[in-house]
Amino acid sequence: MCKSFLGIKLFLSSIMAISILEPIHAQVQKDQFEISWRASENYNGKDNLDLVLVLKNTKNKTVQLDRGDIWFNTIFPLVEKKDSKFELSDKNGNLFCIRFADGTQLKAKDSIVMIYASKYPIVNVSTVPNGFYYQDRVDHSKHYNIPLQAAKIKGTAADQNLFWEKLYDKIQARDQASDSKLILPTPKSIQQKKGQLTLQGAVSYRVDEAFYTEIANLNEFALQFSGISFTEGGEDALLKIVKKAGYGKEAYGLEIDGQGIRMEASTGTGIFYALQTVRSLLTVSDFKATSIQLPFVSIQDEPRYGYRGLMLDIARNFRGKESMLKYLDLMSYYKLNTFHFHFIDDEGWRIAIPSFPELTEVGANRSAMFHNGSTIQPAYGSGAGPTKGHYLTRQDFIEILRYAKQRHITVVPEIETPGHARASIKAMEARYHRYMKEGNKAEAEKYLLHDFDDKSVYSSAQYFNDNIMNPALPSVYAFLGVVLDDFKQMYRDAGLTLEKVSLGGDEVPNGVWEKSPKIMELMRKENFKTVYEVWPYYIQKINELCHARGLQMAGWEEMGMVNQGKGMDVNPTLKNGNIQLDVWNNLVGGGQEDLAYRLANAGYETVYISANNNYFDMAWSTNFDEPGLKWASYADLYQSYTFLPEHFFSTIEYSINGAKFPKGHFNNSVRLTEEGRKNLVGIKGGLWAETIQTVERTDYMLFPRLFALAERAWSPRKDYEDDNAFSLTAFDKDYSQFINKVGNNELKKIAATVKFRLPAVGLKEIEGKLHAKAEYPGFAIYYTTDGRMPTAASAKYNAPIALKKGQVATFVTVGEDGRTSLPTVFTK
Known part of the structure; x- marks a missing residue:
């Protein structure tokens, strides 16, 4: 709960006057409020990140604001604030609470303006706060979602014109062929x-x-x-x-x-x-x-790689069985053969495990009632909830397994450990309290995942301070053993054998375990000199857990790394442990651009999931209307296609972030050796779901970029894939043939079931006339000059157009279903 706030007290006479003129509601009604959001007048995205929330009372009577709190989510952390009107506080994992000062009222149809600051710039629609709800301070069961109206943050007309001009130039430069690939992915x-x-x-x-x-x-x-x-x-x-x-x-x-x-x-x-x-x-x-x-x-x-995968996250925001079956079909059309199923994370446990019903009763249910431990907290715009039932049943998963098998796709489940485990931890804590109430301490502690006495201070990648399992507890390994056994049984019931499981292993933050009495006891027992030694100890333990069940363990790159006091580096001692590493970290400028190659060269079985190119939750461009995040990179279709699995540095200067570095900057980065090439068993793409709240948004983020992944995963090495002899001309010609196939053929074949991203329109004024080009072919361009949004009934672009000074033109591409692309607006 929000801490109480002792603010200014109104004079008794003022309160009496309000009471005589206008009765005050004792209870807030369901549709009492509306919230609008915008950037402040001084916001510049750099040294001033002030933002504005406006809370409006929609009713005809004054309401007491100090009887409840406003809660909401935001992707980026905020600066906590306390003034005479309200207190803004961080409640863990980017769930924020606004508590109004004692005595604060909001008159009928009136509004209260709150100015606050973000710690990072708001870059697009996905980074606007969401999930607003009101909750009564006394009766927590009284909670209501609040609708939000958000204003876009846009530059000047000149800035927007320049953006669309640069897009036009990129489209023009990359258009190097009129012919098309015959087949996608290209055969050997x-x-x-x-x-x-x-x-x-x-x-x-x-x-x-x-x-x-x-x-x-x-x-x-x-x-x-x-x-x-x-x-x-x-x-x-x-x-x-x-x-x-x-x-x-x-x-x-x-x-x-x-x-x-x-x-x-x-x-x-x-x-x-x-x-x-x-x-x-x-x-x-x-x-x-x-x-x-x-x-x-x-x-x-035949394929270039034996492992050709897609990772989908349904933990952060749930999507059900039918959508998973759809994506399995789409994977199979383009010869992807491994479905990395991420259904467990801090913000949700999305699959029923018969031995532990709490995992879905608590871990799949996000609601405003999280204070009592019966649910987990709201996240990513889920609002007051509840989200009960947002998980796959056992039968759902078995059906998915059978469906995948028929399409020659292997499903690899991921159980996040020891980090990203908050939903698991909270579910097992609820189980603990249930058995403690029954007086059964032994059963209560049997599968507990955290140490109640741990005072370690840390903040995870998603800003949680309580999401890491404790490797010193035998109950952690007991829990994982039971979960693995339940998964094995589901595979058997589907007529399959579970052969590989991912146990996560990523993003354990600094500071974790340092003040845990249980960890200190483990360190004394094992003669560990630093807490860093706990990490490889844990990896070895869970690997043995998998081997005992006939399973190969997969996990994120950190499983093959160790911190010896100077940051994480390759751990040579586990290379013979039959661990598959999924390597994502090649962030350009982050210093780990060659990590996948270093791990493969060291002997680890490596699957390359390039965050720089194939994290499909990354925003397409800097356009504010484009959804997604940008922490790895902006990534349009061209950026995805520049991923050369065995020659990453060949195209690095043509990537969004790589272009910022001088030529030769990465000359000393490690390249893949012949031995390492044998260990690079495949590639995959991934779609994290922090910003993905619907199946339609999933479609938009995956397509057409998934086609680039399919081409690189299956097709043979191209002649231009060579660090010493890369040809941009040959690459752009190949890319042109690729997008001609994608735009004119493949997107149209999936249009009945997939709401893919339609191409944006680049614009450039040349000799007084406005020229337009779509990012990829196959879609007609329409425009208006009267301020209205274009549709298929608007003027069709066939030739450059002339505008008068001050005139505004809006362009879109239109799909056969009538959908329109994000608009391109040009001001003369």
């Missing part, structure tokens, strides 16, 4: 021949009995067509699916000629990917056509 070997195969009417097929398991996928593919049908045939079938020895696990051959279509592979996985290649050859209109033409091609294909 492809020969396009003269001629086309026509499919119409009933298309006969014949499937080798070894591949009957792929019949369901073939049927699903066939059902997408409305103009042709597929029927089982004999030796002369037009589509032949043949088993042939000698292909790799995921490899296939595909021949399309005058005789028909022949797919061959040694495994069902290969056949599945051959089917996806045929899908990539099609246009969106083919699925409705009565006659389809496929080019004659001869393809021999």
